Amino acid sequence: MQRIQYHRYGGPDVMRLEDYELPALGRQEILVRVKAASINPLDWKLRQGFMKLMMGRRFPRAMGMDFAGVVEAIGPGVTGFAPGDDVLGQVPMMKPGAFAEAAITTQDLIIHKPAALSFPAAATLPTVGVTAWRALIDGGRLKAGQSLFINGAAGGVGQAATAIAKTLGAVITVRVGPSSLASFADMGMARVLDYTQALPENLKGTFDVVFDCHGGLTSAEEDFLTKRSGIAVDIDPTVGNVFRSLISSRHNFVRGVLSTSILQKIVDLALAGQFTIPINRIVSLSEAIALISDLEAGNRLPGKSVILMG
Template structure:
């Protein structure tokens, strides 16, 4: 089998295609023959060494987390999936390995692929979809959400989840793309250099998807009792998140039920989701 891996931290030049022996799936694991894989910021940040405190310094290191493919084999204790199932999922955080012909992943992070999605479409969902779903989980009908970076992968998904949950959505993006944001359902669109004072205390949730919104600006946007969610954690942000206050740094977790909501296997032939909170478009 072949996979993309690297032998030292660095830029794209450290990536190489190498032979490897895929491990047999252990207890509660599945081995998947990869048909498509998706790249996320997490992948290049790990390769650059930005997360070495969590990933360590052992090499070679495999690349890639999000994938779609067909189950090749299952380990002991696996009950939801079987060989031959078309699936999508996420590799383990430390091991990665989705940029390969085969990948081993925990069963809890793998679900059946919706029949109306291509493998390429399905591979793009796990990290982006679950992060957006979990970041907006506490939104209630009638509330207001501000998505900083509303046209990024997580931003687009978060805007759809928030609207499906009955919230109004505002957001920021690059000025030339404001019409595209409105077509997505973002009612109020501003550029990245907007003045937060003009939108003071209007939002129950401020979601910062690129992790670049100053805390003071996010706090200005927030209603009393609201929450600020940042999905690009740093050590400083994690410390702030542990302190009393509205700020929360988060990383999307591979929860089976959430992944099934993001990519329901019972989607209709037209791609529509059956329950509020699911992504309804392709």
């Protein structure tokens, strides 16, 4: 079997496609034959050493969190899953490895994949769907009829947030790059703004919830946009964002920790045709290192990129 892994923290040049062997399954662990995996910025940030103090220096380390696949074997104590089940979810953050032909996860990180949902589509959902849900529902407490500003709406989390907000009946303003303006103009948004342009002065104090999907807003810009009774939500784990959430009731920092109950709600929305993450590129495992390097360099398209296993 092969997977993408690295033998030291660093840039794209440390990635290797190599043979590997998985250990025996422990309690509540599940071996999954990966069919598709989606790429998130966190994948290369972990490889860069973003959490190296927690993850340590035991190498090689594998890459990839989000996947969809088929259960191949179950360890002691596993309930609710059996070999042959189609599933989607994540591998543990401290033990990545979804960019692989097979991976080990735990039963609290996966749910059953409906037959109507393809493996590539299912693989796009876990991180972006759960993160957007937690940001809007838990962090922003968004309700029907409220005004929402989404900064960076064309990315995976932004697309997910837009879909969730539409199901809630929010009044949505999005800020995207020039290449995405036309597509969002056809989606029924209240306003579609170009992020290369300054924020219009007439937006001061306009929004009940401001969601910055990629850290592009300054704290001053968030305060400018948010009503006095509103709240700004960040998911970029900077010291500033975490600190502001501790000292201000108008700022919330949200972590996209997987919840299978939330993921199931996202899947239900997808089955109802209310939640779709566009797939911008699909590559094989042998082509994935080049794609990850390209994404890391900033060459991104709306939606998500997927690795399809042979």
